[in-house]
Amino acid sequence: MQAHEAQPPGFAAIDWTKPWLAPFAERGKRWQQAALTSYAALLAEMNADAGDMRQSTGRGQRLAFIAQDDLPPGAAYEAHIASTGCVPTRHNLHDFFNASMWFAFPRIKAALNARQWAAIEVLGVGPTRGGVPDTLTLFDENALLFACADPALSAALRGFDWHTLLVARRDAWGSRCEVRCFGHALMEKLIAPFKACTGHAWIVEVPPVYFEWDAAKRDAWLDEAVAAALLTTDALTSRMFAPLPVLGVPGWWPENDSPAFYDDTSVFRSGRRAR
Template sequence: MQVHEADQAGFAGIDWSKPWFAQFAGRGGRWQQAALTSYAALLAQMNADAREMRRTTGRGQRLAFIAQDDLPPGAAYEAHIASTGCVPTRHNLHDFFNGSMWFAFPRIKAALNARQSAAIDVLGVGPTRGGVRDTLTLFDENALLFACADPALSAALRGFDWQTLLVTGRGAWGTQCEVRCFGHALLEKLIAPFKACTGHAWVVEVPPAYFDWDAATRDAWLDEAVSAALLNTEALTSRMFAPLPVLGIPGWWPENESPSFYDDAAVFRTGRRTR
């Protein structure tokens, strides 16, 4: 199967030097070349990596990727992944980045799948997901992992105090706090970044030593800590997230070097917690 022009433009548009993509560049570059070749080549590359890395899904099934058309009629997506290990995957950016997360943060993806499939077991697949499943979906699609060793910075994020978090506290980024992109829909949007592009930040309290570790060790620690929280927090709600405009993250966009970048109240809002 050949690549449609729109898909080809999308895959070709991934700039791995961008901060939000750079963490996935090693594997992502190989997947990108496969995706530009054909749908079959992409699935083959994803499955080769899955066999090598021995990833598992929410109920311990060995991870694999299948064409979307191979999802049985009437089967629920998350339940199918949990029971078979097979992730239905389309030839598009959305599913490309979704697949990437199974390698970048495998425990988090497995935890999301476990919670989703457990909820489906209890409630079935209805016209609405329910609060917990909605929160899990929001995490899967749009989450940022905000790793922070300074409670004052976490409080600034939760309180919409952009001046403290992003202007006066700018020097703390990289030494006391940082962000990892997780949501695959968010990554898809960041192919063509815009100022109002906002992720849902999940705050992760980390030890000060975290910032002395290399990137792989940090990611493994985040993967373990966040997956445990997702599995052990019964009452998951959307209020557990804090909105964070991605292009406002220090070092992620040249224009935010100017403090006036943050004066745009339509993007950097005061928020519900301060009203």
């Protein structure tokens, strides 16, 4: 690993003012500058934060970040994290955002790792996973956390009722429901956002008082609640998610101020309601 190797494209394009990235900007800006300096500088910055936070992985190992080339030949990624605490990390946006979630939602990341490790112990490592492991991967890569204190809004999301959720009840966003990005592949795609970019929303029922808390307390509550659900729900399936086009979230894209934005049925589809 060279101290000043060529920096891969992408890091300079991160715009922390975007609403899906803004919650992670404080740490992210430091990491971005390190990533623009070198691979070594990025790993050093990540590991300094890991040392300060004393975060653990799914089996209680102390969290650290290592170069991808330091993953032993034949070792499974999730198993290596669980057994050593070391997260193999490449010098790219995908792994940058993956690492950031270990700090933003540490309990959720540890829960995912614990379930992934348990699945490997039962099923081994193969070309296909299926079932629970696929659902865990989908969560890790593409999840949105939809925090909601109004069952009618959750029902609208599950039912593909875009008009209710995003137009008629638009004033409820920020006071009765909100979204946090979690999936690191989704965040990578949102560096260059496009209308059809869709996340898999995991619906989290929250108490009404949730919306009186500051952002840090909300995130801590989500972290604990979602991690507990991931650890205790046996039959995890992709049907537990609801698709949500990210640029449709009120306040997240200027063009969605117009109700006509949601008339595009190639993006805002009728989904399972039609079946």
